[in-house]
Amino acid sequence: MSQTAFLNRQALFLRPDSTRVVVRPFRPATEPRDFKPTDKTRANHIVDRVLGLDVEIAQQQLSEVLENFEGRHRNLMTTFEKRAREMEDAFAPHIAFTTLQRQLIGAYFMHEYSFEASALFNPSIVSHPDQSGVASGSTRFILSLRAVGEGHVSSLTFRTGIVAQNGTVDIEPTARLASMPVFVPPSSASPDEPLDLTFSPEQPISERVIFPITAAQSNGIEDARFVEFEEAGRKTYYATYTAYDGRGIRSELLETRDFLSFRMTPLAGTASGNKGMALFPRKIGDQFAMIGRQDNENLYLIRSDDLHVWNGGEIILGPKYPWEFVQMGNCGSPIELDEGWLLLTHGVGPVRKYTIGAALLDKADPSRVLARSREPLVRPEPSEREGYVPNVVYTCGAMRHNDQIVLPYAICDTFSNFATIRISDLLNTLTG
Incomplete structure (x- = not known):
């Protein structure tokens, strides 16, 4: 036949x-060879920059993120907050995050993957x-x-x-x-x-x-x-x-x-x-x-x-x-x-x-x-x-x-x- x-x-x-697409954790590249434990990591640099934003600008940034991505994923804000909590041990001592800061920081440590x-x-x-x-x-x-x-x-x-x-x-x-x-x-x-x-x-x-x-x-x-x-x-x-x-x-x-x-x-x-x-x-x-x-x-x-x-x-x-x-x-x-x-x-x-x-x-x-x-x-x-x-x-x-x-x-x-x-x-x- x-x-x-x-x-x-x-x-x-x-x-x-x-x-x-799914959203998955973004991990900054490894630190340089001369990195010392007392140095701040790239993750801390990112956090410092977010914490330095005025509330109005931080809210504007988060709003832009939501406008671009919220319709593409379920429970995006919850996902951002969860990611920030997961990263907590990688951050140097810092002031307590506001909800806004936590959500925005989480967004910086996520990326879309097709x-x-x-x-x-x-x-x-x-x-x-x-x-x-x-x-x-x-x-x-x-x-x-x-x-x-x-x-x-x-x-x-x-x-x-x-x-x-x-x-x-x-x-x-x-x-x-x-x-x-x-x-x-x-x-x-x-x-x-x-x-x-x-x-x-x-x-x-x-x-x-x-x-x-x-x-x-x-x-x-x-x-x-x-x-x-x-x-x-x-x-x-x-x-x-x-x-x-x-x-x-x-x-x-x-x-x-x-x-x-x-x-x-x-x-x-x-x-x-x-x-x-x-x-x-x-x-x-x-x-x-x-x-x-x-x-x-x-x-x-x-x-x-x-x-x-x-x-x-x-x-x-x-x-x-x-x-x-x-x-x-x-x-x-x-x-x-x-x-x-x-x-x-x-x-x-x-x-x-x-x-x-x-x-x-x-x-x-x-x-x-x-x-x-x-x-x-x-x-x-x-x-x-x-x-x-x-x-x-x-x-x-x-x-x-x-x-x-x-x-x-x-x-x-x-x-x-x-x-x-x-x-x-x-x-x-x-x-x-």
């Missing part, structure tokens, strides 16, 4: 939007926890995407939509504003301490942005692979993602039940220092299971009694066909079918061309590969070859919907699109 007949590509493109100015890619999809009001046979979903802005810093953003009974996908309008969560600082200085994040229910899901918080994440939260995990009749959404600090990476786990409150936890164990881990949607036997890549070439099955500790693993898939000779990786969590576990994979071939394939794993023993793609399921079409990274199609997770697979995928690390595939057609392409 040709790729054109196999895939139902939808005319639905999610492109980066530079108008979407978090998806460069790219909106590597999506994953799960069913929405709220299916109320959805037509019979349709499914409301949540789509996560990797957004990239200035300096190639990655964050996590969301969209919601409906996939109709016939597989037609529709994305709901994106919120005008974008907001970051309130987070509770860790109780200790340990870099392995979990971090709790909370959004307000008044913020629609497409407004919520999870931006790097910890030092380990400072250059990016990359490629979240969401899965709807069920245990004892209770559903929890987990996402494995890569934390990147500009030099090294580690795998971390995001956990939520409602997409309002999240917990971020670093993963431990020998298998956690690699990219691309994807959790099975339920335990296999009495153990958690992951698909991961530990040697830059092969896919491993990893089992664990502890959701946060992953060691060892066994190779189950390696490069076999020309389109995957360079390396293989997973494209999200396995999807449970009657026939077995459907695992979407990516392969890298000549001229570093990325394509998407699949494998079918035994349901009781996923280390047994029942069948796999001889040819890619999705490859860059001529119209999909140009972008930030040419010749790449990639996904971080698909979803079963009735008799189809709904596949969001990224094009050239720049923007995202959707396709649907009939499960029977997909399985017929796999060979032993």
Whole structure:
């Protein structure tokens, strides 16, 4: 079956939007080498200048700030005051700030960041926890995407939509504003301490942005692979993602039940220092299971009694066909079918061309590969070859919907699109 007949590509493109901005802390550049502890910092110089303003001029400056920025962000004055409080320890002893001074000082230590100015890619999809009001046979979903802005810093953003009974996908309008969560600082200085994040229910899901918080994440939260995990009749959404600090990476786990409150936890164990881990949607036997890549070439099955500790693993898939000779990786969590576990994979071939394939794993023993793609399921079409990274199609997770697979995928690390595939057609392409 040709790729054109196999895939139902939808005319639905999610492109980066530079108008979407968050406010985040501005930190003055480091002090000169001859800086002495008794010297005033740049932060203190800024504070001194603000404190030196007449009340009328200070009020005029704050009014101008509000005129320019208030309609672009929620609770801007509260944000400014919070930022001034956060900076308190960095300021030299000073007179007590008035409310006006505190708000204006906070404004000087914030800046706007266009978090998806460069790219909106590597999506994953799960069913929405709220299916109320959805037509019979349709499914409301949540789509996560990797957004990239200035300096190639990655964050996590969301969209919601409906996939109709016939597989037609529709994305709901994106919120005008974008907001970051309130987070509770860790109780200790340990870099392995979990971090709790909370959004307000008044913020629609497409407004919520999870931006790097910890030092380990400072250059990016990359490629979240969401899965709807069920245990004892209770559903929890987990996402494995890569934390990147500009030099090294580690795998971390995001956990939520409602997409309002999240917990971020670093993963431990020998298998956690690699990219691309994807959790099975339920335990296999009495153990958690992951698909991961530990040697830059092969896919491993990893089992664990502890959701946060992953060691060892066994190779189950390696490069076999020309389109995957360079390396293989997973494209999200396995999807449970009657026939077995459907695992979407990516392969890298000549001229570093990325394509998407699949494998079918035994349901009781996923280390047994029942069948796999001889040819890619999705490859860059001529119209999909140009972008930030040419010749790449990639996904971080698909979803079963009735008799189809709904596949969001990224094009050239720049923007995202959707396709649907009939499960029977997909399985017929796999060979032993």
